[in-house]
Amino acid sequence: MDKIAMLERLQTHLDEVKAAHPTPRFEANKEWVSQICSLLGIPKEGAEMCAQILTHKPPTNLVWLHMAECTGCSESLLRLDKPGLESLIFECISIEYHETIMGAVGFGAKKSLHDGLKKDFILVIEGGVSLGENAYFLTSGAESITGEMECKEAAEQAQAIFAIGTCSSFGGVQAAYPNPTHAKGISSLLKQRVINIPGCPPSETNIIGSLMYYILLKTLPPCDELNRPLWSYGKNLHDLCERRARFEAGDFAQSFDDERLQDGYCLYKVGCKGPYVSNNCPKVKFNAKTSWPVRAGHGCIACSEPDFWDSFGHIEEPLNNANAYITTPKTFKTLPFIHDMNDDLSTETLCLELDTHLPTRIYKTEGENLLHCSFSAHLPILLQNLRGRNKLGARLVENYEQWRKMQPHIESVDSINHAQAEISHNMSDILKLIGEMFGERKPCALDTLKAAQSYLFAHVSKLDI
Ligand code: FSX
Numbered sequence: 095m096d097k098i099a100m101l102e103r104l105q106t107h108l109d110e111v112k113a114a115h116p117t118p119r120f121e122a123n124k125e126w127v128s129q130i131c132s133l134l135g136i137p138k139e140g141a142e143m144c145a146q147i148l149t150h151k152p153p154t155n156l157v158w159l160h161m162a163e164c165t166g167c168s169e170s171l172l173r174l175d176k177p178g179l180e181s182l183i184f185e186c187i188s189i190e191y192h193e194t195i196m197g198a199v200g201f202g203a204k205k206s207l208h209d210g211l212k213k214d215f216i217l218v219i220e221g222g223v224s225l226g227e228n229a230y231f232l233t234s235g236a237e238s239i240t241g242e243m244e245c246k247e248a249a250e251q252a253q254a255i256f257a258i259g260t261c262s263s264f265g266g267v268q269a270a271y272p273n274p275t276h277a278k279g280i281s282s283l284l285k286q287r288v289i290n291i292p293g294c295p296p297s298e299t300n301i302i303g304s305l306m307y308y309i310l311l312k313t314l315p316p317c318d319e320l321n322r323p324l325w326s327y328g329k330n331l332h333d334l335c336e337r338r339a340r341f342e343a344g345d346f347a348q349s350f351d352d353e354r355l356q357d358g359y360c361l362y363k364v365g366c367k368g369p370y371v372s373n374n375c376p377k378v379k380f381n382a383k384t385s386w387p388v389r390a391g392h393g394c395i396a397c398s399e400p401d402f403w404d405s406f407g408h409i410e411e412p413l414n415n416a417n418a419y420i421t422t423p424k425t426f427k428t429l430p431f432i433h434d435m436n437d438d439l440s441t442e443t444l445c446l447e448l449d450t451h452l453p454t455r456i457y458k459t460e461g462e463n464l465l466h467c468s469f470s471a472h473l474p475i476l477l478q479n480l481r482g483r484n485k486l487g488a489r490l491v492e493n494y495e496q497w498r499k500m501q502p503h504i505e506s507v508d509s510i511n512h513a514q515a516e517i518s519h520n521m522s523d524i525l526k527l528i529g530e531m532f533g534e535r536k537p538c539a540l541d542t543l544k545a546a547q548s549y550l551f552a553h554v555s556k557l558d559i
Pocket residue numbers: 162163164165166167168220221222258259260261262266267293294295296
C-alpha cells in the first residue's frame with residue numbers, strides 16, 4: 095500500500111470509529127504512536143489519525159492460544175516497554191484468553207475462551223500443532239480437546255489470524271528432525287489466511303507492531319512469499335547488522351575467545367547465519383531494545399527461518415557444503431542458465447543437492463548431473479591479482495595471510511609450488527567462476543551470476559573473498 099492509500103484507509107477507518115464511538119476514552123501516548131507509525135511505514139501525517147483511532151475505538155479483543163512451544167513468544171511480548179503491556183491491555187487491547195497471564199483456571203478458563211470466541215476478536219496462535227491421527231500429541235484442558243480442533247474452532251470466527259513464533263509459523267523446534275509428534279505450522283491446518291511472525295522468539299516489537307498494523311489500518315500487512323510482513327521481515331538481517339562493515343573488510347573473529355570479537359569483528363566464521371536471514375533484529379532488538387544476539391557476541395542462528403534446526407548446519411560453524419544437510423534435493427526457483435550447453439535448458443528447474451558425503455552437484459530436475467562442481471585457483475596469482483586491485487582487496491589478502499600463518503599445517507603462500515592449486519567446493523566460488531567463464535561470450539552470464547549470488551546457501555569464499 096502506498097502512502098496516499100494508507101492515509102485514505104486511516105481516514106475511512108477513523109470516520110467509522112468516530113461515528114460509532116464519538117467520545118475519546120483516554121489520552122494516547124503520542125511518542126509511542128509516532129514510533130509505531132515510523133516502524134510500520136505509516137507517513138508522519140497519519141500519526142494524529144492513528145492516535146485518534148486508538149482513543150475512540152474500544153479495545154480490540156485478543157484470543158491467544160498456546161500449542162506446542164516453550165512460551166518464549168509470550169515472554170518476549172511481556173518485555174514490551176514504553177508503553178508496557180499493562181497499559182496496552184487497559185487502553186488498546188483486551189486480552190480475552192491467554193493461558194500464561196490470565197487468572198482463570200480449569201473449566202473457568204475454557205469458559206473464558208468460549209466467551210471470547212463469541213465476540214469480534216483477533217486470533218494469535220503460539221506453537222506448532224500435530225495433525226490427524228497424531229493430533230492427540232497435543233491435547234488441551236479437562237475436555238481433552240486436541241490442539242488441531244481448538245485452532246480450527248477459534249479460526250472460524252477470527253477477524254485476523256497471526257502465527258506468533260517460528261513454531262506456529264513453520265513448525266519450529268518440535269518439527270525438527272525426526273519430528274516425533276509430526277508437528278507443523280498452523281497454516282498447514284487452517285484454510286484461512288495466516289500472517290507469520292517467526293522468530294524463536296520474535297521480538298516484542300514485531301509481535302505488537304503486526305497486531306497494531308491490523309488494529310490501525312483494519313487490513314493485513316503486505317507480506318513476502320512466506321507470509322511474513324514486509325515492514326519487519328522485508329530486509330536481510332546481515333544488511334542491517336552493525337558488524338557489516340567488518341564483514342566487507344574481511345575482519346572476522348576467528349573464535350569466541352578472539353579479543354577482536356568485542357571490537358565489533360564479524361561473527362561469520364564463528365557461525366553467524368545473518369546473511370541468510372530476513373529479519374529486523376539489529377534495528378528493533380529485544381528486551382525493551384536492550385540488545386540482540388550478534389551485539390551480545392553470538393552469531394545469528396537463523397531462528398526465524400523455516401527448518402532452521404535442520405537446514406543451517408552447525409550453530410557455531412559457518413554454513414558450508416559439508417555441514418548443510420538438506421537430505422532431499424531441494425527445488426529452487428528456475429535459474430536462467432548456460433544457454434550454449436543446450437538452449438532448452440533455460441527453462442529447466444535446477445536443483446542443488448548438498449550432502450556431507452558427496453561433492454556438491456548441480457542437477458537438472460531429472461537428476462542428471464549437469465556439472466561437477468569444484469574448481470582450482472592458482473593461489474599465489476589469485477592473491478597477487480586481488481592485492482593489486484584496490485585497498486579492500488589488499489586488506490583481504492592481508493587478513494588471509496595472517497590467518498594462514500596461524501595454520502601450522504599449511505605452507506606459507508610464497509612457498510607454494512606453482513603447480514599446486516587450492517580446490518574449492520564452495521558454491522559461491524564455483525558459480526561465480528561459471529558466470530565469469532561465460533561472461534565474455536554470453537549475455538546470460540550476468541543472470542547466472544545473479545542467480546549464484548541469490549543461491550540459498552551462498553557462503554563467502556573460503557578465502558574470505
Ligand atoms: Fe518458544 Fe514460542 Fe521458540 Fe516456539 O517462541 S521461543 S519454541 S518459536 O513458539 O515459545
